[in-house]
Structure formats: C-alpha cells, structure tokens
Amino acid sequence: MAGKRNRRITIKKMKTNLYRGLLATFVLVLVKNNPLHGFELSKEIEKASNRVVKVRESTLYPVLHRLEKAGLLTSKRERSSKGPPKKVYSLTARGEKLVLETYKMYRETILSLDEIIKRNFHVNEETRESSRV
Secondary structure, three states: OOOOOOOOOOHHHHHHHHHHHHHHHHHHHHOOOOOEEHHHHHHHHHHHOOOOOOOOHHHHHHHHHHHHHOOOEEEEEEOOOOOOOEEEEEEOHHHHHHHHHHHHHHHHHHHHHHHHHHHHHOEOOOOOOEOOO
C-alpha cells in the first residue's frame, strides 16, 4: 500500500489538531491588553500555556492573516531597534466579542465532556484516574 498516508489516530495527532483549533483563541486573548508581533506572540503562547503549546511561525502567520482579514485583529507597523519594522497585532471589538462567545462554548464543551467521561469511565474525582483498571 505504497503512497497511503498513515491514518492511525495517535495522541500526538489529537493534540496537534486540538492546538490548531485553539490557536486563534490563544492569539485573540493574548493581544487584548498587549499588542504583540508574531515572534513575541509565539513566545507568549508558549509561556501562557506552561510550555504545553509550542507554535511555529509557519503555523502562526497564516492564522494572524486570517484573523486580521476577518476583522478580529488590526495591525500596524512599528519601528524596531534592530532590523525592519515589525507588524504588531491588536484585538478589535469584534475579536473581543468572539473571544467571550468562544470562551462560553469551550466551558460548555469541557463540562459536557467531563460529565460524559465521569459517567462512562467511573473517574475518581480526587485522583482523576479511572477506578476500572
């Protein structure tokens, strides 16, 4: 079966897909009070996620451009002490509204998932480990 992609689902693939889905939200939240350029933003995402989420610039910049095109971010060029001017991103009112709506959706989803897992896997609340081993 040469040429076929490995379609196995792994935890690494699941994490990658989850983080890709959350990346736009990380961006919008982190530029709310502190406008940032792309490289700073990638470092802030890593720091804010306790180094769980690491973002390559090749992944980040297309997201920034989509968010700006959608009117969720604005950008301006700022002079840099070293090198060319940097594009700095800020949150728009529309972006802020979307963050709050997204947060509500995430909370509802997490609470639902938590309930389903507890019910079906008999998870112990104190240890968060399955009692069925």
